[in-house]
Amino acid sequence: MKPAAGEEKDPMARTERSPRYSLSHLKTLEAEAIFIIREVAAELERPALMFSGGKDSIVMLELARRAFAPARIPFPVLHIDTGHNFDEVLEHRDREVKRLGLTLVVGSVQEAIDRGVVREEPNGSRNRIQTAVLLETAEKHGFTALLGGARRDEEKARAKERVFSFRDEFGQWDPKSQRPEVWGLYNTRVHVGESIRVFPISNWTELDIWSYIEQENIEVPSLYYSRRRPVFRRNGMLFAVHRFCQPRPSEEVFEADVRYRTMGDATLTAAVTSDAATPAQVREEVAGTRLTERGATRGDDQVSEAAMEDRKKEGYF
Amino acid sequence: MDLLRLATAGSVDDGKSTLIGRMLYDSKSIFTDQLEAIERTSRDRGDDYTDLALLTDGLRAEREQGITIDVAYRYFATPKRKFIVADTPGHIQYTRNMVTGASTADVGIVLADARKGLIEQSRRHAFLVSLLQVPHLVLAVNKMDLVDWSEEVYESIRAEFVEFASKLQISDLTVIPMSALKGDNVVERSANMPWYQGAPLLHHLENVHIASDRNLVDVRFPVQYVIRPHQNRNQDYRGYAGQVAGGVLKAGDEVVVLPSGLGTRIAGIETADGPVEEAFAPMSVVLRLEDDLDVSRGDMICRPNNRPSVSQDIDAMVCWMGDSPLVPGQKLAIKHTTRTARTLVKELQYELNINTLHRNLEAVDLRLNEIGRVRLRTTSPLMADEYRRNRATGGFVLIDEATNATVGAGMIVGAE
Ligand SMILES: Nc1nc2c(ncn2[C@@H]2O[C@H](COP(=O)(O)OP(=O)(O)OP(=O)(O)O)[C@@H](O)[C@H]2O)c(=O)[nH]1
Ligand SMILES: [Mg+2]
Numbered sequence: 019m020k021p022a023a024g025e026e027k028d029p030m031a032r033t034e035r036s037p038r039y040s041l042s043h044l045k046t047l048e049a050e051a052i053f054i055i056r057e058v059a060a061e062l063e064r065p066a067l068m069f070s071g072g073k074d075s076i077v078m079l080e081l082a083r084r085a086f087a088p089a090r091i092p093f094p095v096l097h098i099d100t101g102h103n104f105d106e107v108l109e110h111r112d113r114e115v116k117r118l119g120l121t122l123v124v125g126s127v128q129e130a131i132d133r134g135v136v137r138e139e140p141n142g143s144r145n146r147i148q149t150a151v152l153l154e155t156a157e158k159h160g161f162t163a164l165l166g167g168a169r170r171d172e173e174k175a176r177a178k179e180r181v182f183s184f185r186d187e188f189g190q191w192d193p194k195s196q197r198p199e200v201w202g203l204y205n206t207r208v209h210v211g212e213s214i215r216v217f218p219i220s221n222w223t224e225l226d227i228w229s230y231i232e233q234e235n236i237e238v239p240s241l242y243y244s245r246r247r248p249v250f251r252r253n254g255m256l257f258a259v260h261r262f263c264q265p266r267p268s269e270e271v272f273e274a275d276v277r278y279r280t281m282g283d284a285t286l287t288a289a290v291t292s293d294a295a296t297p298a299q300v301r302e303e304v305a306g307t308r309l310t311e312r313g314a315t316r317g318d319d320q321v322s323e324a325a326m327e328d329r330k331k332e333g334y335f
Numbered sequence: 336m337d338l339l340r341l342a343t344a345g346s347v348d349d350g351k352s353t354l355i356g357r358m359l360y361d362s363k364s365i366f367t368d369q370l371e372a373i374e375r376t377s378r379d380r381g382d383d384y385t386d387l388a389l390l391t392d393g394l395r396a397e398r399e400q401g402i403t404i405d406v407a408y409r410y411f412a413t414p415k416r417k418f419i420v421a422d423t424p425g426h427i428q429y430t431r432n433m434v435t436g437a438s439t440a441d442v443g444i445v446l447a448d449a450r451k452g453l454i455e456q457s458r459r460h461a462f463l464v465s466l467l468q469v470p471h472l473v474l475a476v477n478k479m480d481l482v483d484w485s486e487e488v489y490e491s492i493r494a495e496f497v498e499f500a501s502k503l504q505i506s507d508l509t510v511i512p513m514s515a516l517k518g519d520n521v522v523e524r525s526a527n528m529p530w531y532q533g534a535p536l537l538h539h540l541e542n543v544h545i546a547s548d549r550n551l552v553d554v555r556f557p558v559q560y561v562i563r564p565h566q567n568r569n570q571d572y573r574g575y576a577g578q579v580a581g582g583v584l585k586a587g588d589e590v591v592v593l594p595s596g597l598g599t600r601i602a603g604i605e606t607a608d609g610p611v612e613e614a615f616a617p618m619s620v621v622l623r624l625e626d627d628l629d630v631s632r633g634d635m636i637c638r639p640n641n642r643p644s645v646s647q648d649i650d651a652m653v654c655w656m657g658d659s660p661l662v663p664g665q666k667l668a669i670k671h672t673t674r675t676a677r678t679l680v681k682e683l684q685y686e687l688n689i690n691t692l693h694r695n696l697e698a699v700d701l702r703l704n705e706i707g708r709v710r711l712r713t714t715s716p717l718m719a720d721e722y723r724r725n726r727a728t729g730g731f732v733l734i735d736e737a738t739n740a741t742v743g744a745g746m747i748v749g750a751e
Pocket of ligand 1: 352354401402426479480
């Protein structure tokens with residue numbers, strides 16, 4: 019315990035104010051996320067990485083690649099296919115899976131509807147019913163730990179969740195009895211039947227994600243960048259016209275420069291007016307925005323004040 | 336731009352959540368839709384003003400009871416720094432959640448209600464902040480609006496706290512009078528307290544020097560994961576992945592692997608971006624070693640002439656978080672850096688009364704939220720440093736093997 023002869027007594031003695039040994043906030047967040055992902059691979063039996071094709075899961079996948087390079091990512095990628103995906107997102111998913119040599123496991127919401135396991139919601143959103151499909155697919159493949167790209171800045175219930183978040187045998191989250199999580203010492207133990215969700219980018223904000231995409235040159239679907247697209251207005255939001263999103267007769271279609279801030283259920287995810295056509299421009303736009311990404315684009319999160327908490331309690335990621 | 340981690344502490348209703356809300360609000364870090372949502376909630380509840388605590392009290396139960404139950408994390412940035420804020424609960428029942436938020440903080444803000452002065456829970460939290468070695472402490476004397484902005488009231492609380500703090504290990508203390516509710520001395524300097532010469536809180540947070548809080552002297556690299564590609568291209572590659580816990584590692588450095596004590600050199604330090612010359616905390620890197628040694632998760636790489644203790648006998652302060660008490664003779668799992676072992680609680684040396692700092696040598700157990708000094712005997716050796724010297728290699732958690740619950744947070748005092 020005593021410092022060896024010749025070593026300074028005071029551990030801070032030599033550090034002074036050396037900027038040489040300081041890490042930028044993005045590299046600090048990156049190091050933390052890589053540590054968490056490696057901890058999952060080291061301690062958990064059968065993990066899988068949830069990949070939706072959205073920017074957060076793209077960044078998480080890139081962090082996983084970095085965590086194990088030059089080896090492959092040592093676990094499969096899990097996609098819950100709502101059947102309401104933007105084509106480009108699926109193309110991106112398949113390209114990434116191939117490039118990184120990964121195994122892709124798909125849980126299909128459409129198939130679960132056809133089998134009668136879940137029922138379509140009146141508003142057509144599949145955000146909520148995908149939870150059941152997620153739980154079923156994870157069980158079928160024996161996944162006991164799922165890495166997710168949720169961020170605490172997204173929503174106030176997420177802001178409360180641990181990095182390693184436990185779910186009972188029904189996949190439910192109990193916000194009132196979370197394990198203490200001190201230092202980086204993650205307790206990964208679970209009983210048979212229970213599972214863990216792990217959120218390596220918990221501490222990233224939307225702005226961090228974009229700064230990182232820009233800094234590290236990460237490819238994301240071009241839907242995230244502004245282009246002139248045919249759109250119509252619904253519930254005060256702009257929806258681009260595509261396969262899953264058609265205007266009603268009363269809704270007038272016009273052209274506008276828009277981009278997507280999130281890639282949720284394609285039938286319900288709105289676009290935002292924007293001129294940002296490059297990562298740097300998006301980063302600048304996000305830095306100045308006055309609306310949260312969910313507030314701006316998700317038709318289904320505004321149902322009630324505690325909508326997210328309730329969904330998480332049911333097992334939503 | 337660097338990153339500062341901040342945690343609030345203090346008794347129930349001292350205004351922790353309100354302070355965070357105020358800081359977010361005045362630094363324009365709140366989104367319009369979030370603000371509208373809490374304005375609506377406040378209005379519906381019949382509040383006279385918008386309750387900024389709602390920005391962090393996001394759970395249904397918290398809103399119903401008007402208290403914080405678990406840590407909430409919020410994020411904001413100024414042109415100078417990026418901040419991660421942990422808003423922790425004041426209720427004694429939720430102390431373990433407070434410890435969760437404070438364990439990684441660079442700065443701890445302990446609030447005190449100016450009307451009440453220092454009460455047991457404020458002392459308790461100040462003590463916990465010092466025990467966890469949060470390097471910088473701010474005492475926020477809050478609700479100054481309710482004591483007529485009185486310098487006298489502030490001074491007496493300040494003096495009392497400075498006296499109490501002198502018995503703790505606090506290296507950097509700043510005291511600020513404020514009103515979280517009205518915003519005085521949070522982001523903007525208070526016009527109501529011209530007698531206060533210091534900076535408002537945010538200014539202090541933007542400028543407090545944290546780079547030298549890391550240990551850049553003692554090289555410590557806990558091996559987290561062994562990378563073996565099993566690919567034709569990288570047949571013989573073997574890399575040791577981990578996050579640097581102390582010191583500066585350089586390619587070519589002579590190192591030893593503990594507990595085996597075998598020596599070699601660092602052949603290269605790698606990241607996905609390519610090789611780097613040096614690695615320091617908190618970088619996550621991969622080390623390649625010159626010799627083919629048997630190295631696995633839980634081993635520690637350090638310099639030959641600067642080693643942690645390699646020991647099965649650990650003396651530590653433990654903050655007990657279990658619902659049933661810690662008793663001597665108990666067996667638990669222990670996780671220290673990347674190494675997990677089992678441990679026997681050999682002895683409870685004393686329980687510490689946090690209020691008086693009196694050591695109760697007669698204590699027979701440690702109950703939920705109590706703190707005491709224990710001696711442990713582990714099944715395999717730990718590579719231990721004093722927590723005071725290195726938070727990453729001096730801290731551990733205790734896990735109940737029957738329930739899998741995390742039941743204790745430990746800080747190593749010594750190892751033989
Ligand atoms: N007058 C006045 N009231 C304040 C001030 N700061 C907070 N309050 C009020 O004190 C009450 C408690 O504030 P909170 O922010 O919820 O307290 P807390 O410390 O977060 O409480 P817990 O998290 O439950 O421990 C609320 O009614 C606040 O409006 C202040 O500076 N002046
Ligand atoms: Mg609070």
